Amino acid sequence: MEFANAEQERVKICLIGNSKLSQIVHSLIPEFEALASITIIDNIFNDAVRAARDLIERQQVDIFISAGANAFYLQDTLPIPVLALKVEQADLIQAVLTARRISPKILLLTYERQEANVELLGLFEGLDLTHHTYSTAEHAKEIFHGLRNDGFGVVIGSSYACDLAEQWGLESVLIYSRESCRNLLRKAIRHAGQYKRQVQQAQLGQFLLEQNPQPQVLTNQDGIVIAWNSAAAQFLGNMSRRRRLDSVLDSKLIEAPSLRAEGLLVGERLCSLNKQPFEVEGERVGFLYSFLPSPQALAQDDGRRLVFQSSRMAEVQNQLSVYGATPGTVLIRGETGTGKELAARQVHVSSANAKGPFVAINCAAIPAELFESELFGYAEGAFTSAKSGGKSGLLESANHGTFFMDEINSLPMPQQAKLLRVLQEREVSPVGARRPISLNIKFVAACNVDLMDEVRAGRFREDLYYRISTFAVHIPPLRERAEDIPLLTSYLMRREGQRYGLEIEPDALIKGVAPVFRRYHWPGNVRQLENVVERLIVSQRLYGSCEAMLDALPRVIPELYAPLSEGENGGHLHHVEQEEIVKALQLFGGNKSMAAEYLGISQTTLWRRLKRLQSGEGYA
Incomplete structure (x- = not known):
């Protein structure tokens, strides 16, 4: 099934490149105007990934194209297709012919994972060509530094290598041709169209699954999970593709071609199960598992919520709602006791994961040695005392929900690095497991200090700070x-x-x-x-x-009547009451009856306190 919508036929391509490669692709954009919207980001490595992820989050790209080390780095990092510009034999030969006209002593510099058939270049007579490969940007710089006195007259390589050559005062020749770039764009248009159709089909399947409010799981012929609805994620937990249901169901149920069963215990819930074969054109391709869990009492709300009437807190509430609706991490800052967890719950309610779990941890309470096993979980046999069958981590338990990290500033630096990777990759690898688990989590962090001060002091990673502080909310004391x-x-x-x-x-x-x-x-x-x-x-x-209670306040809540500072005569009450009583008497022209009513005390109590205030006695 295809959704042949005209406005969707024009694919969105993004080139992640720099310098000469970007210039070539930019000159080709008019040729593909009717078929593709082409964006160019002139960046490399980490900067390129940040820019790419931003486009993905805003759904402004269908496919990426790149070249050299950038392409492989993006392929390893991004969740959508990345096509790499290959070094064609004809391009390499043409680059050598061009370079030879500049100098017979040539340095060919290519990325180590990039195929470059240089054997044929040995047929060129009078050519002094040296070939080096690099693994990282720093490695490429080291190669240039080591060869600076070897007399090379020209460099052949990627845009990055050409830029380095120019920095060293050397002539350079780009290893890619205009025609190769043109072919890459054509290929990207084809692949982007295929990828969009696959995404549409997957989303259609997900849409159909979500129409059933009961948990449903779709597996392939071998019993491997390929899709599930949100109800299944909440009921079964720890859902991920490429896993089998044998951790949830008995093997006899998985091997049965179809069945209806009652009274099954799944986790701690009784349920019924209906398993049906799923066929395409008469051929069985998988199975649909439909669960009907027994009713479960819902946890009652304790009634705790943000209560306010001030404009400052109204602004905070709006920020929590707006920022909560985004996919980004929200950072909540405020003094101890200001209600940061309640604010985090407001973010959860406003998020797309509002129906999922809300999992809260206090980062200061997790021992460093247990950080990975508690947050990431572990596979069976990961270490000596590992629980049989392994254990799910807190991040897995928060999947399709919200994960709240209080006192994030208390995390040691090594744990900060591990958390940063989770936030960047949106996946978690249980200790001892071979495959990562994809995460769909709304992350919320909280701290009671200024994190930028912690960054300056070297106690908090700067990259983690910028990762979590895009949407920052300050709760006033x-x-x-x-x-x-x-x-x-x-x-x-x-x-x-x-x-x-x-x-x-x-x-x-x-x-x-x-x-x-x-x-x-x-x-x-x-x-x-x-x-x-x-x-x-x-x-x-x-x-x-109530009147007797109010008279006893200094004995019931003495901390509110403590002296303002050590050695100061009189308590807090003395200063409070003197000012409040004087104001009330002034307001009502000395009328003690009206002043007492305004202050919420009897005339007798007012008379008694006036007498004590006049005599200079305290109330501690």
């Missing part, structure tokens, strides 16, 4: 959004009241604690506020009324 404290307090009081089954008077209690809460600096942020509110709700049992 509670003291910088004091307008959120009343709403947060109300929300927490009602939540804790329901949790402990207590009837409370939140409005009166909030009004009474507001002056103290508003002036306190909350070093522990929202987490500290949660603890204080919980203590207040439970402690209310000790006092018969």
Whole structure:
């Protein structure tokens, strides 16, 4: 089946090259205008991969073309086809003839994995040709450095080799011809069309699988998994192509040509299974496994969420939603207790993987020696104490969901390098396993320090920082959004009241604690506020009324009344109440009854506190 849409017939080709090769391909673009949109990226190696991945993420490319070491490097790294420009025999001969007119002493420099048949060049008389191969860009520079005094008059090679030659003041000849580049573009157009059709067919199959809300898995004739829907990924976990279902199902079920079975235990869930042969033009090519799991109680939401009314937190909420909808990693920065995990869950809810699992780890809590086995998992027999059958890692358990890494700044440097590779390759290799597992994960990281300061101090990798900080969100501390404290307090009081089954008077209690809460600096942020509110709700049992409770605040939450600094006379309450009471009296023209009502205390309590304030007594 083909989707013959006119707007899709024009393929998108990207050349990753540099210098002379880019110039040749650029001159050929008008010839292929009707068939292809051709983009040129003038970069090599790591820079080229970064640019290529950006195009892939934006779906702006169907196929890449390149040459020399760049082509092989991209083929090893990118998930979509990369065609390499070959060194044709005719091109090599023509390059030698051109170079001989410049100088008889020629250096031929090619990439070590690139085929170059140089034996025929021995037929040329009066030719002093030396052939060297290089493995990396640095190796190529070393070759030039070592041969700088050997008297070479001209260099033949790729664009990169020609650029190096010019840097050394040598003449150069590009090993590729215009006709070879033209043929490469023709081949790329054909391959891109085939690749697009394959992708369309695969996506059609996936679309059809997703129409069934129950877990479905498609295998080939040999029982190798080739496709599955998201329900199967959630039910079976650890789904990957080229694996067999014998780790999930009994071998008798896999060998059966078709079956209907009830009461199967898969993992910890009972289910029924319907297995049907899948045929194409009367020939069996595979099997469709359809599972019907037994009902399962869903974990109840504990009600924890971001609560705010400030414009700063509204902006944070918008950032979490917008950045969460992208495929990129989100970095959440904020002090301890500001709600970074709740923010990460908001990112998860906004992501394309919202229906998948949310797996959270504290990077500071994982011992360095267990990092790989915990995150990546391990294959059976990977090490002496390895569990029989191996073990899935945390990254596998987060597949098709979100993986939240708290305190990422605490990762040691070796573990940072391993994590960087996972983020770059989007796959994980369990310890001792031969094949990697593809990952479809929304990554979220969090830290309570400035990571750029850690980079400058040499404690955090710069490349990892730039990998995770594309979408950065800063959660302000509670003291910088004091307008959120009343709403947060109300929300927490009602939540804790329901949790402990207590009837409370939140409005009166909030009004009474507001002056103290508003002036306190909350070093522990929202987490500290949660603890204080919980203590207040439970402690209310000790006092018969809200008014008595408020009078006892300095004894129930003494940390909020601690001195501002060592040796300073009076506690925090003294400063808070003096300012609040004076403001209230001024506001109501000295009317103590109205001031007491505004402050949420009785007239008797106001009179008592005024007396203590006038006498200079504290409340600790």
